Amino acid sequence: MFSTAPQKTFKIGKKRYVSMDLLEYQVKEWFGKIGIPVLPSQRIDHPTDLKRLKISYPIVLKSQVHGGGRAKAGGVRFVETTIDAIAAAQSIFNLPIMGELPEVLLAEAKYDADEEFYLAVVLDSAVCRPILLGCKEADIDWESAGEKMQHVVVEQEFSSFYARRLALKMGLQGNLMQSVSAIVEKMYQLFIEKDLDLVEINPLGVNHSGEVMALNGSVSVNERAIRRHPDIVEMALKMVNPYTSSETIRNLGDGDGIELQGKIGILGNGAGSLMATLDLVSNAGGKLGVCINLRHASPIHTSATTFRGRLEEALKNLAADKSIQVILMNFLGSIAQTEEVVEVIDNFMLHHKTELKTQVLRSNGGKNRREIQFPRLVVRLAGSEFDEARKYLAKLKILGDALIVVENLDEAVTEAVRLAKLTAYRR
Numbered sequence: 001m002f003s004t005a006p007q008k009t010f011k012i013g014k015k016r017y018v019s020m021d022l023l024e025y026q027v028k029e030w031f032g033k034i035g036i037p038v039l040p041s042q043r044i045d046h047p048t049d050l051k052r053l054k055i056s057y058p059i060v061l062k063s064q065v066h067g068g069g070r071a072k073a074g075g076v077r078f079v080e081t082t083i084d085a086i087a088a089a090q091s092i093f094n095l096p097i098m099g100e101l102p103e104v105l106l107a108e109a110k111y112d113a114d115e116e117f118y119l120a121v122v123l124d125s126a127v128c129r130p131i132l133l134g135c136k137e138a139d140i141d142w143e144s145a146g147e148k149m150q151h152v153v154v155e156q157e158f159s160s161f162y163a164r165r166l167a168l169k170m171g172l173q174g175n176l177m178q179s180v181s182a183i184v185e186k187m188y189q190l191f192i193e194k195d196l197d198l199v200e201i202n203p204l205g206v207n208h209s210g211e212v213m214a215l216n217g218s219v220s221v222n223e224r225a226i227r228r229h230p231d232i233v234e235m236a237l238k239m240v241n242p243y244t245s246s247e248t249i250r251n252l253g254d255g256d257g258i259e260l261q262g263k264i265g266i267l268g269n270g271a272g273s274l275m276a277t278l279d280l281v282s283n284a285g286g287k288l289g290v291c292i293n294l295r296h297a298s299p300i301h302t303s304a305t306t307f308r309g310r311l312e313e314a315l316k317n318l319a320a321d322k323s324i325q326v327i328l329m330n331f332l333g334s335i336a337q338t339e340e341v342v343e344v345i346d347n348f349m350l351h352h353k354t355e356l357k358t359q360v361l362r363s364n365g366g367k368n369r370r371e372i373q374f375p376r377l378v379v380r381l382a383g384s385e386f387d388e389a390r391k392y393l394a395k396l397k398i399l400g401d402a403l404i405v406v407e408n409l410d411e412a413v414t415e416a417v418r419l420a421k422l423t424a425y426r427r
Helices: 024-034 047-052 082-093 160-169 174-193 223-228 230-238 246-254 271-283 307-320 338-351 353-364 384-395 409-421
Strands: 009-012 015-018 041-044 059-063 076-079 105-109 115-124 129-135 150-153 196-206 212-214 217-221 264-268 288-293 326-332 376-382 403-406
Touching (some): 024 174, 024 217, 041 047, 047 082, 076 082, 082 105, 115 174, 129 174, 150 160, 160 174, 174 196, 174 212, 264 271, 264 307, 264 409, 271 288, 271 326, 271 409, 288 307, 307 326, 307 338, 326 409, 338 376, 376 384, 376 409, 384 403, 403 409
Parallel strands (some): 264 288, 264 326, 326 376, 376 403
Antiparallel strands (some): 009 015, 059 105, 115 129, 115 196, 129 150, 196 212, 196 217
């Protein structure tokens, strides 16, 4: 999808924070305040909170975690009585999803939808403009999304014209067209006011009477937005980030800095492929470190950025992070100039060529111990336009296994996890 996962660390004064995705209950609080219709709901911190439920049954209980697939994993339950709700809540609180246990559940009124749509506002770095997205299918196959997804580029100052144009392109008419376009306007307002990377409603439910309701939503908060909005700073301090340890969360409040505990840093060029990579690494027993989606630039960058520049900066930052031992790069087609990817990787490896020779000399000097001063790279390139890139990288004369290039993602994940688990590997 177009959303992004919690990825980066950054400083505010002497404090260091993480960019983040909001949990659903937080998203819906924002939606309600700005006028996007949401169902009656209540935050549940403990199963016994359901004894004081303020909304009527039947309800749905939802695990509040960052990972996807919670419904299939059992993290969404429909219940009709208090006894059933408490039992379901106890089960959900103890159910890890993508390795994350929920700290909070959301209890929400049940809603019967006849139709479900997808809506989003996201920055497209290719055109450096916000894009409005809409589809009359919520459960969309993202491999073929381009055939069904409608989009409108906000080329000038935003007006209701852009929202109505998206609704019309989706094939909506009458009152439904007006209702959906009004929601898109509110989404764009939130996107701008909070300096966001993404505002997404998936799904937007439509019942038999044509009433629309945001049944689930996602908001990706840009790290620069956290600096500029005190209310988001407060949320960042309280949020449990699934890609950091509990010690990291405590350090958010008063520490001079934090360090992610995982050994594998991940770079991707799309949120969907990035999340798939995270799932595979986690399932393979790998410990995740910093994970960065290079697809989009910040919506409030004062100057345009390029994919090359973001890749160079990401590699430099991950190499400087002493906890990262392996960088797994998963790139799928749709990069304008693939030769630049090769050049950046080549330059990165050449820059550390001296260190590579030093490590080999040490390994020959006794006990076969390697003291590597920068992380190994596992590069997965997919798509026909990457054929030449793979061929070139495969010819690079890199000592040892400091650079591994593969086409299959499962193989790339296996190699990354293997390298990260080598006991002789030290930084």
